[in-house]
Amino acid sequence: GAPILETFLIDFDGDLYGQEISVIFVDFVRRDGVFTDLEALKAQMKTDCDRAVAILRSATRQNPLAGLPLADA
Numbered sequence: 001g002a003p004i005l006e007t008f009l010i011d012f013d014g015d016l017y018g019q020e021i022s023v024i025f026v027d028f029v030r031r032d033g034v035f036t037d038l039e040a041l042k043a044q045m046k047t048d049c050d051r052a053v054a055i056l057r058s059a060t061r062q063n064p065l066a067g068l069p070l071a072d073a
Contacts, residue, residue, distance in 0.1 A: 010049055027055045 007023055009016075029048050035041040 008045075008049065008052070010053060026059050029055070 005023060005025060029051050033044065035044065
């Protein structure tokens, strides 16, 4: 089927329900997983966010014109 992306807006605190946004796929973070409890899921989400920020920083260094806004994570 069609690819599915799970997106997380780092350092965003707002309401986008009903809004249309564009998402650019930059790189793969990790495969799906099963978590034993909520704490394991939270820990993985933190790891995923750290990895995503590193990927985006690297992409920006490779193409400074990309202008990806990144806050310190």
